[in-house]
Amino acid sequence: MNEKKIDWNDLKLFLAVAREGGLSAAAQSTQRSPATLGRRMYELERNMERELFIRHDRGYELTTDGKTLLKELTQVESQIYRQTTSPNKSSRPLVKISAGTWTTLSLIKNLDLLVGSPADILLRFISAEKVLDISHREIVIGIRNQRPKEDSLVCRKLARVEFAPYATKSAPDSYIKVLADTPSARWLQNNIASDDIAYEVNNPRNSLDLALENKGIALLPTFIGDNQTALQRVGNIVEELGHDQWLVTHHEDRYLPEVRKLIQNIGTILKQS
Known part of the structure; x- marks a missing residue:
């Protein structure tokens, strides 16, 4: 593989297509046309000398090489973003957490344990009683009262709530x-x-x-x-x-350093609350 031919912008587009499972959905999040995305994915495959997708009527399915690339890029995505973002912007990665009123209150009362001091993560608390969509990235981490059924989500059981x-x-x-x-x-x-x-x-x-x-x-x-x-x-x-409580995130986002850190700290806080 000739690495000089690989443009990070193409890799970001690859992430969108891989996560959305097709060109039309990825076009909405990237503001690129499906035709442009399709062409860029062909160019990326040619430059990397790998077949990344299986193309069929219902969308783009990742090959084994595509899944490997997705995992590798997810692990380094936040670090690359920090290096390429404008110096006028915050270098702290934004993580959106959705939980009900009471769990949000408990997390806020343990904020120093949650993010450390000084905080190296920009947290956005979304206190909502309804379930927000993690698969479509409305949020990154959700605290739910039921175990998720979506294949794209992973979860961790927390303490029981009474x-x-x-x-x-x-x-x-x-x-x-x-x-x-x-x-x-x-x-x-x-x-x-x-x-x-x-x-x-x-x-x-x-x-x-x-x-x-x-x-x-x-x-x-x-x-x-x-x-x-x-x-x-x-x-x-x-x-x-009484019900069990679940910490839920997308299976790709769990590899991000800031998400791993929050998952560990949330588990500690909510198990000792």
């Missing part, structure tokens, strides 16, 4: 209801009468805020409630709300 009611010692015997599409919010809707509701909030975090203000009972994950010195459990663990 829920219980919490309040201050002198709080009224009524609940703070969360108006959200979450299992705990649905449990409150189905099990607590309207006369036993003190307040309603649309953000789960506000239920904790009101409980700390002595305004009622909040249904919280135990890794949050047990760490609040002003609160105590005022009832048993709600068994039907």
Whole structure:
């Protein structure tokens, strides 16, 4: 292989085609036409003297050489980006993490352990109760309540999550209801009468805020409630709300140094919470 003929821009286009599985999808993310991408992939194969794709009607499938190249490029992608990016831009790689309200709060409270100090990673927290798409790179790392089924995703099992009611010692015997599409919010809707509701909030975090203000009972994950010195459990663990927690990322992104670091640190934080 004549390495002088290989342009990093062609390798970046290869990454897009390989990850998207075809020219049309890659064209949207690269802002290149499918015809241009097809031509550049042919040129890359010719210059590398390797067949990287099997081309068929339903897309571009990687050959053994293509899979090897994808793995190699993924491992060095972030380092190459740092060397080629403009000096006026941040040299810290951006990693987007999606988790629910409570897991996001736990990660933020352990931020120094998560990224170190000073931080060498630019984190973007996306606190969302819905599941965002990792396969299409809406996020890089997701914390989910169910094991993923997509072949392109890899996961790591974290600690089990349990829920219980919490309040201050002198709080009224009524609940703070969360108006959200979450299992705990649905449990409150189905099990607590309207006369036993003190307040309603649309953000789960506000239920904790009101409980700390002595305004009622909040249904919280135990890794949050047990760490609040002003609160105590005022009832048993709600068994039907217990679930396993999974750390999920794309199988290609797990090789990036910044992603590997975060996966390790998130696992440490959420297992000790």
